[in-house]
Amino acid sequence: MRSFSIVDVWSIVLAVRWTVALAIMALVGGSIGGLIIALARSAQSRWLHGPARGFIIVFQGTPLLMQLFLIFFGFPVLGLEVNPWLAAGVALILNTSAFLGDIWRGCIQAVPGGQTEASHALNLSNYDRMRYVVLPQALKIAVPPTVGFMVQIIKGTSLTAIIGFTELTRTGQIINNATFAPLPIFALVAFLYFCLCWPLSKWSRRLERRLSASLR
Amino acid sequence: MVYHFQFGVVLQSWPLLLDGVLKTIELSMGAMVIGLLIAVFCSWGKSNGPRALHWAIDAYIEAIRNTPFLIQLFFFYFALPSLGLQMSATTAALVTMFVNLGAFATEILRAGVEAVPKGQVEAGLALNLKRYQVFLYIVLRPALKTIFPALSSQFILLMLTSSIVSTISADDLASVAANIQSETFRSFEIYIVVTAIYFLLSLSFMGLFKLAWKRFLYFPEGR
Numbered sequence: 001m002r003s004f005s006i007v008d009v010w011s012i013v014l015a016v017r018w019t020v021a022l023a024i025m026a027l028v029g030g031s032i033g034g035l036i037i038a039l040a041r042s043a044q045s046r047w048l049h050g051p052a053r054g055f056i057i058v059f060q061g062t063p064l065l066m067q068l069f070l071i072f073f074g075f076p077v078l079g080l081e082v083n084p085w086l087a088a089g090v091a092l093i094l095n096t097s098a099f100l101g102d103i104w105r106g107c108i109q110a111v112p113g114g115q116t117e118a119s120h121a122l123n124l125s126n127y128d129r130m131r132y133v134v135l136p137q138a139l140k141i142a143v144p145p146t147v148g149f150m151v152q153i154i155k156g157t158s159l160t161a162i163i164g165f166t167e168l169t170r171t172g173q174i175i176n177n178a179t180f181a182p183l184p185i186f187a188l189v190a191f192l193y194f195c196l197c198w199p200l201s202k203w204s205r206r207l208e209r210r211l212s213a214s215l216r
Numbered sequence: 217m218v219y220h221f222q223f224g225v226v227l228q229s230w231p232l233l234l235d236g237v238l239k240t241i242e243l244s245m246g247a248m249v250i251g252l253l254i255a256v257f258c259s260w261g262k263s264n265g266p267r268a269l270h271w272a273i274d275a276y277i278e279a280i281r282n283t284p285f286l287i288q289l290f291f292f293y294f295a296l297p298s299l300g301l302q303m304s305a306t307t308a309a310l311v312t313m314f315v316n317l318g319a320f321a322t323e324i325l326r327a328g329v330e331a332v333p334k335g336q337v338e339a340g341l342a343l344n345l346k347r348y349q350v351f352l353y354i355v356l357r358p359a360l361k362t363i364f365p366a367l368s369s370q371f372i373l374l375m376l377t378s379s380i381v382s383t384i385s386a387d388d389l390a391s392v393a394a395n396i397q398s399e400t401f402r403s404f405e406i407y408i409v410v411t412a413i414y415f416l417l418s419l420s421f422m423g424l425f426k427l428a429w430k431r432f433l434y435f436p437e438g439r
Contacts, residue, residue: 061414061415061418062414062415063376063377063379063390063414064376065380065382066379066390066407066410066411066414067411069403069407069411070404070407070408070411073404073407076404077219077404078219079219151281151282154284155284156284158284158285158286158287159284159380161286162380162383169284169286169287169290172287172290173290176294181298182294182298183298185295186290187291189287189290190279190283190287190288190291193282193283194278194279194282197281197282197283198278198282201278201282
């Protein structure tokens with residue numbers, strides 16, 4: 001056993017970049033997936049919105065930890081080699097897609113129906129209606145909850161520690177196993193998460209206030 | 217390579233799984249009840265308490281909302297013993313869950329109480345209703361109606377999050393899964409089954425809450 005030193009503090013602080021990298025990966029991948037889910041969910045065709053709804057219900061109705069385990073243990077079943085990056089990335093992206101898909105579906109539906117009717121009256125194609133009329137207005141409503149959801153993504157990345165991905169939480173665990181100073185280590189780890197999440201929470205709340213003021 | 221699924225060994229341990237389900241429900245319900253009491257106190261303190269209390273409650277809420285559940289769990293289970301507060305894994309799990317829920321529920325409760333217009337309370341008093349009648353029929357019911365959907369989804373979220381307590385081997389469904397896994401080595405099968413159980417649990421609770429909402433809380437609203 002060695003004692004907790006400044007070197008350990010530094011390695012914990014540096015581990016923040018893996019947490020941030022995971023979160024960005026989940027956000028970018030999840031945004032693409034979420035947009036597809038949101039569009040499918042608000043489509044007319046039953047063959048589109050049915051599966052999208054099912055996807056959302058399944059991912060919102062099961063624990064993220066179980067989703068991680070299923071993907072982690074499921075890859076070898078498919079004959080693929082497990083790589084923590086891949087397993088963590090796929091699980092987080094699928095999970096984020098479901099949640100963002102649901103949030104954005106709400107935003108698309110919040111655009112007044114008259115806008116869609118006007119687009120029909122102007123003989124816009126479905127693509128043009130979405131691209132030029134509905135989505136730009138939905139985007140405005142979508143920003144505050146999406147920023148708020150980024151906090152959930154960052155907190156969610158901590159679970160990848162359990163399948164062995166060495167990010168912030170796992171680094172804290174490893175150093176705790178070597179130095180056995182849980183109080184300063186986990187306080188520092190918690191503080192670092194707080195530094196990542198708190199500004200986003202604040203920002204999201206401010207955006208929300210501004211949006212509700214502009215809608216009034 | 218062709219994988220041979222073997223659900224048999226997993227399904228054989230159904231008594232263990234059932235036990236895990238009950239423990240997960242028990243843990244979530246317990247945390248919900250205590251967490252709600254904390255939330256009632258905090259939302260009262262935020263509007264009526266002295267400034268220091270108000271500040272402390274804000275700090276508590278922000279700290280919990282902006283850190284991962286897993287770290288909160290590690291903090292209560294690994295870090296607190298070094299301050300002389302030793303807890304069993306299951307107790308630590310319960311404590312983390314209600315401390316976590318308390319913070320989220322405080323925000324929900326405040327939104328509900330603020331949603332009842334002052335004029336309605338005054339109207340009730342003007343109609344010579346007793347204070348408790350005003351609270352019961354005019355404040356509580358509409359407030360419950362407003363917060364019920366948010367609270368019920370928070371409960372389901374809490375139940376799903378509770379699977380994380382298996383990392384410190386507290387008693388719950390996910391721990392049962394981990395135990396069965398280490399005995400049978402059928403990781404994929406066991407996690408498929410357990411994920412399905414969690415899914416059924418959240419669907420049933422959602423249905424239950426919807427029923428309760430329709431039966432006890434719903435009333436038509438004038439514009």
